[in-house]
Amino acid sequence: MPFFPVETPVIANGMPVRLVANAVSAGFPSPAGDDLEDEIDPISWVVRHPSSTFWWRVEGDCLWDAGIRDGDIIAVDRAGKRRVGRAVLAVVEGAVTAKMLRKRDGRYFLAPANSKESFPDIELTEDSEIWGVIAGVVRRYDLE
């Protein structure tokens, strides 16, 4: 709260009084005035690290069981932790693929998540690289 110096001090009971100036509304205060909040922004809930998050479009259903379908837009965070069981984007032989990161017998695999169709597991080699971790998915449905 700002206060302003006053040329002639106001004296009360022999002591100078500090004057506090603040905007005062003369009308009836809006009952909603104190409750205004920002609009809900689910994207900021998905994107934890804006600078390292990039959006990709998904083609194919190999992550269907993980809730990711053909045509979805996914947020991929390059700074996300590469943990077994997470959905990741990986670069294998020059191509980018979206798969689950799995571990079996001490070896890492890129595995599909689709119980209806079968896709092959790909073993991670020294030449392959995890591009980023899938941070969220955005889907929209037809309205017409």
Place this chain on the structure above:
Amino acid sequence: MKRPIAISDSANFYVSAERIFDPTLKNVPVIVLSNNDGCAVARSDEAKALGIKMGEPLHLLQDKIKAHGVRVFSSNYTLYGDISRRVVEVYEDFTPNVEIYSIDECFLDFGGFKDRDKHARAMRREVLRRIGVPVRIGIAPTKTLAKCANDIAKKNPIFGGVLDVMDDALATWLLPMVPVGDIWGIGCKTDAKLQKLGIYTAADPRDMPTKQARAVGSVVLERTVLELQGEACIAFDDIEPQRKGMAVTRSAGTPMMDFDTVFQAVTAHATRAAEKLRQHGLVAGTLTVFFHTNRHRLDRPQYSGSRSTRITPMSSDTFDLVEAARRCAQAAWLKGEGQVFGFTKAGIMLADLIRFEDRPLTLFDVEKPKSAALMSALDQVNNRFGKKTLVLASEGMKRPWQLRSDHRSPRYTTRLTDLPVVR
């Protein structure tokens, strides 16, 4: 204690940006072309190894491109700008003071960090991890020395991308590795002059008397010598200087033969300039239009036209600027019958810029109460739905004057329709 300044930049930044989304570009020669696909402005190390030079025209490179499978890209500044912004965001996690020097170079205040080398390596690792762009970092007590350190770090892999020359002895050992022509701020002419005086590397000017430096070159060289001696003359400045003028100019993809086409290009440039003015909260007082034929084609008829006009009252309204540009373009257009010219470049320049709040009010202002609302609506529409969603009709529909960019990669990070695809 001298304050450490770091410069971080990416070697072959445009190529690095292209490589983020296209893994097939890894370990193969890649070049990125200048505006209008004229010449190579960025080359991967593999392309450099093939002997492709900076600025080499595309048409002279066709044989090498075919023989070695060089991947060719038009410049995609939308993508590079976005990647650059993200890199700066990572820097900002490592130092409170970042001065953006160019799209791929930043000066960073490294004062107050105990283990600078470790800090710099952590920063480098984070940029690579979070964005995927490799950067090199040079640290020194002055900007010029930091540039030298960065240069050495780039050329010698043994440094692992980070070189700190705050230590005098290390600087003395390293500076002989930097040719005098590679020093920041030393141009070809000064380079030649210094070579004649027996000054070949960055180590030599350190022993040069400043008076002599001023005699050979100018105040600029004197400043460079002082900076090489470790005395900071170029301030660390994180405040953008107030803009005094601005220009929007482009080469045309195909020569513009008639007034309407030239004016379409001029309208587009004036529209862009007005947008930039509004972004910075400025208004302009003077506008210049120019257009000219290809000066390198002396076998063709040459003409260059330009006119300036005052904009009163000073304005950032697209309609005001385009109207002023139309008057200029018409006045500069060659009258009468006769030769047909092929104009390859058109542009507009704005001068006399001041902040909107400071603009002088004129006595007989024509009231245009809706201008601000209209411009804000225009900017919002173009922001939300993409550039050039709403344009003035005088910009034309076909835009034959537009730049050639036959090999541009998608705008991966800024357009929903251009998102990279994963299968």
